[in-house]
Amino acid sequence: MHIPATLVRGGTSKCWLFNQxxxxxxxxxxxxLLVAAYGATDPVELDGVGGATPTTSKAAVVGASPRTGVDVDYLFAQVGIGTGAVEWTSNCGNCATGVALYAVAKGLVPVTGDRTRVVMRNTNTGAVLEGIVDTPGGVVWHFGDQTVPGTRAGGVGVGLAFRDPASSPLPTGHAAQELRVGxxxxxxxxxxxxxxxVLVDAAGSGRTGGESLERMGADVPWLRTVRHTAAPLMGLARPGEEPGDAVPKVGLVGPPASYTTTLGEEVGAEEYDVSVRMLSMNAPHPAIGLTSAVAVAVAGLLDGSVVAGVTGGPREEWLRLGTPAGVVAVRCTDVQGGVPRRVTVQRAxxxxxxxxIYVPDTGRPRAA
Structure with a gap:
């Protein structure tokens, strides 16, 4: 069998999009179907369209939304690599960036001038996002010069805003607390x-928050233990139960320090506010997932959080994150009681x- 699909790059991820x-x-x-199409039982995904990394083994199913005020719904899939399984519990902001451009390019949302707004609902989590797609001259462009940290390739500019991303940002009621890990x-x-x-105070754990991807790789078992300890407290797993690989996400935060990005570019300590190193599906993220960036920015608004501890107190409006790929600026606006109504990141x-995509018969249920 075969199935139509569109491959998009959204920010620093690649994602196959399917019409629902x-x-x-x-x-x-x-x-x-996705496991078979991606070759996801193979750790290198050789016999499929998967990219064999967490940032390139993603999918989304997109369709017109029945909800008033929402243009499109999308179901996000993090396709496992070598696991033969799919994680359905999370959202992906980078893929949402691609969904916004796809919706305009495929006529799901009409062009409205130099910029076209696309309101999207992630059906995994219920999150509502807004993409402002550059459509200069009322035209959908296939190429552009907007870049993002992590690649020198240009793309069509998309401003991505998360609406009301944090109605109850502290699941345990504490801005920071100690976990007993071993x-x-x-x-x-x-x-x-x-x-x-789960954001770990790097300095308090003998780390910097600016670790190399290789060092982060060595810390994966320890960071997994941290997230497994935190998951029941966050209501994401029962005590003693191992959570899925997608959430909670986990990473290190620390003070700014000069470093060299994965593209060989020098970044000075004065160019950003907080160092961040995250995992994605138990592997070091080469940049930062946008949902993680939102969480760090919201934590930066909360007095007593490990992020506010780095920045010297709550930071409103812009927070500049030093990631392995470079500096990602996140903007919190309409902040009420320390909680923003909108969090925005510029993407491409x-x-x-x-x-x-030709899908082998293994994508169908086998006879008993």
């Missing part, structure tokens, strides 16, 4: 904003291909 009318509505059948006390902020995230997207 072209794929099964049943979640189990859809998961079998024999070690680890100071963390557990924040639900954009996504459920590009449609890469329209294709027919």
């Amino acid at each position: 009318v072209e794929v099964p509505a049943d979640r189990d059948a859809l998961e079998r 024999a070690e006390a680890v100071r963390v902020s557990m924040v639900t904003a954009g996504a459920p995230v 997207a590009r449609l890469l291909a329209d294709a027919r």
